[in-house]
Amino acid sequence: MHIIITDAWLAKSQALHLSGLKLALSGILLSVVVMLGSVAAYHWVFLQGVRQGWPGFESVARLVTQGDVDSKELYMRENLDAMARKLGEMQARMLQIESLGERVAGLAGLKPEEFKVQPGSGGALVSGRDITLPELMSAMNQLDRVSGAGVDWLTVIESRLFDQKIQRTLVPTEEPVAGGRIGSPFGFRIDPITGRSALHTGLDFPADTGTPILAAAGGVVVVQDVHPAYGNMVEVDHGNDLITRYAHASRVLVKKGDIVKRGQVIAEVGSTGRSTGPHLHFEVWVSGVPQDPSRFLAAGETLAAAQLVPGNPRRP
Incomplete structure (x- = not known):
């Protein structure tokens, strides 16, 4: 071309x-x-x-965009349903945590019914119709409030259990001589030196010289001295006006101001002071009044036996 x-x-x-x-x-x-x-x-x-807004164009626009709208609504519905199922699982888990919290609250000495942060409510999220986004957000906010209250309550329970544990460690229930037998008990007896009736303010544990003497509970050493009657002596303050005394030691391994733990070796058995032979003289004082140490030691044996019972919640 x-x-x-x-x-x-x-x-x-x-x-x-x-x-x-x-x-x-x-x-x-x-x-x-x-x-x-x-x-x-x-x-x-x-x-x-x-x-x-020309005539006829609005209906055409709806036809063109209807498919996109349907796709977005389907996507939103699937996501809302998935979130609703997950929320239901979380609510069921919160009920389990609440039930466990009630039992632990009872162990802590608190009223279990006070742990119920949402009495009469709970359970999985079940609906006969499709859940809406506002309803889902409301349920999530409620779950957040309930979980926050549960955390606060569990913190209180933890604090109470910790306090109880500390109190137990500060009560003299540990035998001051491991496996030792009791010689002279607490109370009036014939004094082995004078031969007269006298009050024996503690327990005697006969043992070989050098046998370890253990702290019956945790505390602070407030006295480490040589006494004319008690010989080498140690006193441990456990708080709440409760003091334990360990006398006639051959050697003392702690000093005034030391912090000791339950079962810690603080001295060794001897026969210093007013004594007729190697032994530990052990006393418990409450508010300045001597108490029978055997009652404290018996309480420790009972607690240890309870912890060994199968199925006991306090078993270690």
């Missing part, structure tokens, strides 16, 4: 020679340009019609 282009002003002519291939490519290019122009024009007219 030959195309001649003539310029009237310049009085020139130019000839274009198009082969069959070039002609086909030109037709395709022209078709593509027309197509893109048509699409652009349609898109512009459609958007203008929707924005300006």
Whole structure:
């Protein structure tokens, strides 16, 4: 194909020679340009019609966008259902934690019913209709409040149990001589030196010289002295006006101001002071009054036996 282009002003002519291939490519290019122009024009007219509210365009817009809206609603519904199921599982778990908290509260000496942070409520999230987002958010907020209250209560229980544990460690229930037998008990007896009736203010534990003397409970050493009657003596303050005294030691291993733990070796058995042979003289004083140490030691044996009972919740 030959195309001649003539310029009237310049009085020139130019000839274009198009082969069959070039002609086909030109037709395709022209078709593509027309197509893109048509699409652009349609898109512009459609958007203008929707924005300006031209008659007939609103219904067409709904038909075009309905599929996207349905897809988004389905996606939202699936996510809401999944979140609702997870929330139901969390609520069921909170009920289990609440039940456990009630039992632990009873062990701590608190009223178990006071641990119920949401009496009469709870359970999995079950609905006969689709749950809405506001309903889901409300349930999550309630669960957050309930869990926060549960944490506060468990903190109180932990504090109470810790206090009880500390109190137990400060009560002299540990035998001051491991496996030792009791010689002279607490109370009135015939004094082995004078031969007269006298009050024996503690327990005697006969043992070989050098046998370890153990702290009956944790506390602070308030006295480490040599006494005319008690010999090498140690006193440990356990708080609450409760003091234990360990007398006639051959050697003392602690000094005034030391902090000792239950069962710690603080001295060794001897026969210093007013004594007829190697033994430990052990006393318990409460508010300045001597008490029978055997009652404290018996309480420790009872507690140890209870902890060895199978199924006991306090078993170590």
